[in-house]
Structures are given as C-alpha cells and as structure tokens.
Amino acid sequence: MSKEKAKLLATRRSEKIKEKLPVWKLIYNAYKGGSAFINKENLFQYRIEDNTRYNKRLERADYTNHIQQLVDLMVGFVYSKPVRRDLDEKYSYITDSIFKGKDIQTLMNMVASNCLKSTVGLLVDSPKLEAMTEADRRANNINPYVVYYNPEQICDFETDDDGRLVWILLDNSYLDKTDPYSEPKYKTIRRLWTTEYYQDIETITNGKEIEYILSEEIGHGLPEIPFIFVNCRDNDADMVCDSPFEDIVYKSRTVFNMNSWASEVLASSSFQVLMFPYESAEDIAALEATFSPASGGISDLPVIPFKATTQKPSFEGPDIDIEKFIMMINHLTDEILFKFGFKRETKGSWESGVAKSIDFEKTEAFLRSLSLQLQNAERRIVKLCGMYEQDHIDCGINYSFSYEKADIDKELLRLANAFTVPSATIQNKAYKEIVSALFPDIKNDELAKIAGEIDKNGMLAPQPNDQSTDLK
Numbered sequence: 001m002s003k004e005k006a007k008l009l010a011t012r013r014s015e016k017i018k019e020k021l022p023v024w025k026l027i028y029n030a031y032k033g034g035s036a037f038i039n040k041e042n043l044f045q046y047r048i049e050d051n052t053r054y055n056k057r058l059e060r061a062d063y064t065n066h067i068q069q070l071v072d073l074m075v076g077f078v079y080s081k082p083v084r085r086d087l088d089e090k091y092s093y094i095t096d097s098i099f100k101g102k103d104i105q106t107l108m109n110m111v112a113s114n115c116l117k118s119t120v121g122l123l124v125d126s127p128k129l130e131a132m133t134e135a136d137r138r139a140n141n142i143n144p145y146v147v148y149y150n151p152e153q154i155c156d157f158e159t160d161d162d163g164r165l166v167w168i169l170l171d172n173s174y175l176d177k178t179d180p181y182s183e184p185k186y187k188t189i190r191r192l193w194t195t196e197y198y199q200d201i202e203t204i205t206n207g208k209e210i211e212y213i214l215s216e217e218i219g220h221g222l223p224e225i226p227f228i229f230v231n232c233r234d235n236d237a238d239m240v241c242d243s244p245f246e247d248i249v250y251k252s253r254t255v256f257n258m259n260s261w262a263s264e265v266l267a268s269s270s271f272q273v274l275m276f277p278y279e280s281a282e283d284i285a286a287l288e289a290t291f292s293p294a295s296g297g298i299s300d301l302p303v304i305p306f307k308a309t310t311q312k313p314s315f316e317g318p319d320i321d322i323e324k325f326i327m328m329i330n331h332l333t334d335e336i337l338f339k340f341g342f343k344r345e346t347k348g349s350w351e352s353g354v355a356k357s358i359d360f361e362k363t364e365a366f367l368r369s370l371s372l373q374l375q376n377a378e379r380r381i382v383k384l385c386g387m388y389e390q391d392h393i394d395c396g397i398n399y400s401f402s403y404e405k406a407d408i409d410k411e412l413l414r415l416a417n418a419f420t421v422p423s424a425t426i427q428n429k430a431y432k433e434i435v436s437a438l439f440p441d442i443k444n445d446e447l448a449k450i451a452g453e454i455d456k457n458g459m460l461a462p463q464p465n466d467q468s469t470d471l472k
Helices: 002-011 015-032 051-060 066-078 104-115 134-139 245-268 281-291 322-338 360-389 405-419 424-438 444-457
Strands: 120-125 145-149 154-159 165-171 174-176 185-194 197-206 209-214 227-230 274-278 303-307 342-345 355-358
Touching: 002 185, 002 197, 002 209, 015 066, 015 154, 015 245, 051 245, 066 104, 066 245, 066 322, 066 360, 066 405, 104 120, 104 145, 104 360, 120 360, 165 227, 227 360, 245 322, 274 281, 281 303, 360 405
Parallel strands: 274 303
Antiparallel strands: 120 145, 120 227, 154 165, 165 185, 174 185, 185 197, 197 209, 342 355
C-alpha cells in the first residue's frame, strides 16, 4: 500500500497548474529575451518558406521586450516608496536574512516580478527550535526561513471551503554536488505537507526500473500549513490566477513575427535579381564561375539563368504595403499598453504630435492590487515565523497605496516610445511611398532628391515623442 501511495504522490499534478504552465513558461522566456525567446518556437515558419531561408531569417530576428519593460515598471512603482517594516529587534532576521541569508526586500523584489508572470509560492520552514535556548539560537543565527517555489514546483494541492490548505505537494528535487570527488547526482524528491505532518517521497531510477520510496511522517507542530500562494491578483480566490501578461505575451510574439516579416519584405524588395539568358553549356559554366548559382536556393541567388530561346521566367505574389505592417504593429503595441491604462490616438504612423492619454484610475487600481497582494504575503511570513517561535509577532508591515499620476504618466509615455517597433529603415521606405502617393506628378529628380534627404538625414524619421528608432 505504501508503494502505491508513494507512486501516486510522486506522479500527481494539479490540472489547474498543468494547464497554465505553457503560457507561464512563454511569459518567463519572453521576459528573459535573447535565445530564451528568439527561437523556432516563437518565430513561425510559413508553409511556402524553405528551411534555409527560414533559418537565415531566424538569425536576423530582432525582439522588442515588452514583457520585461512592463514588469520592471510595475515593480518599480510598487517599491518607489520604501515599505514600512516595524518589527521587534529580536525578530530582525525576518527583515535582514529571511531568504538564503538575504533581506526580505531582495526576496520580495523577486516575488513581485514573478507573481506578475504566474502564481508562485513561499514556504516558511524552520530548523527544530524547541531543543535550544533563544540565546543559543540567536547566537548561531538559527531561525525560520523562506523557501521560494516556482509554479512548476507546486505539484498539487487542496483547500477547504474557507480557502485554507488541506494539503500541498511540493517538488524539492535538487542536484547533489556535496561531494567534490563524485559526479553530481540529481535527487528527485517531493514533499507532502498536511495540517499535521510533512513527508518526503523519493523517486529512484535505475535503467528501466523506477522505485518510489515513502519516508516517515514528521509532525511540524503548526496549526496550519506554512505555505503562501502569491499572485498579482486573485479575483476567484482559488490560489491560482491568470497572469495579466498572458494576452500581452501573445500580442508581443505577433509583433515579433510581423517585424521579422516586414524586415524580410523590405530586404527582399531592396535587391534586384539579374535574369541572364544562356545559349550553351559553356555559358552555364561561365555563369557558375561568376555567380555560383548552385550555392543556395533560388531565393538566395543574385542571378537566375534561363534559356535564350524561351520566355523569361516571372514570379507572382501579392503586392506588399510596408505601411500596413507598421500600422498593425502600432495597433498591437497600443493594445499591449492599454492593458495597463495607456491610450494613444493616431490617424497614421507617420504623423507627428500624436495625442496620448493615460487612464490613471486603471493603472492605479492594478498597482494597488499588486501592492496589497505583496503586503499580505509579507504579513503572512511574519505570522508563520511567529508560529515557529510560539509567539505573536506584531505585523508591522505596511506598503504604500498612493501613486503620483505624473510619475505614471511619464513612465507610460516613455514606454509608448520604446514599444513602437518599426525601425528607421522601414519607416523611411514608408515615407518615400507616402511622398509618391501625395505628389503623383512629382518629377523623378525631385523624388530622388527627397528620398536622398530621407536616407541621409532621417528628416521624416521617428521623433522622440512619436516613434522609436531602436528595435532593441
């Protein structure tokens, strides 16, 4: 029976968390950026695009990190005013060294950033305290401490009708490198916490054989399970929340792809292809020696040979309007910002003096909700430490809930500029097309002069309050 219990505990997974993990992972990777996001999972290959061309496009892909900028902005606002932490001196370890010897602000910075991306967890654990005096404990710095859990480490849980944990299953697996003379060995361990005890389950794999070992139950002596779920909001009070960045990360990925397509269209239309007629095999040999057409697919060749006695080949495809790419990217960028209260009104991406406005109440409401969740998490840490200490600790933890509209206004306007993705190169091409459309009777030499000025001086290039010239 114990083997069946061990196997069940070693393999079970919350369906709610399992369902959320893919999008949460996408948000985490989008926040990291670089190779974590710029890969084949996020840059889509089209059916008619050959592998060589796609891989080259992947190498050139440029990613604007909306997630990181917004997450860091929100955390910066929450902690723009110091948190008031008034605790008795004998419990100073809570503020000074509660997490891996680091202070509580370091812990909460990480919690704030990650709870915006997904549900996370904090376990307040402790060495056995009853066998030593308070003086000995303080002298040796042996105190309760916090263990941080990513969402994938929260395996499963259950709550009662009052929302209190009945049990929770956590992944405590780790890479054992304690012996410098032995190869590191991965230990697969889960720990079950109930309201009365905790219990470890170890999975040992030996070839095709898998063994599940259930350890003894160890009482923790607390009136409740010392685990805290942290979300940026929990409207349903079900411990696991939707991240506000779930919609944003999909839009950001679409912007990433559209920018790649627009850059590819611009590059493809910027270089002419030589259509070269030939009459004999000697002509082909000479052509190969000059242009090396066998070095890649037809899309990569500077020259396309065709038999002189046949009709010149033609390529057909849709007419591409770069301006439509730019308008769509701007539209998606606006939707990303509007999630946190920013609105922009514009009639065209080339206009200057774009009207901008802030829905301050929407932004402030989100920040207040985030501050409240973080304040509650800190107060729970203090309460649980008191349970281990068998003492009541006054929760002197107070966050600020007032935010200056001018500060929010300033930062969101800065983001609006940073988020407008198209590069100056793409914009300049669009401006040239606009000049041609506005002045259909313009002479070629005048058009060439204007185009030259755009290329040289960027006269119509994005301005600081309109468009960003830096894709990064």
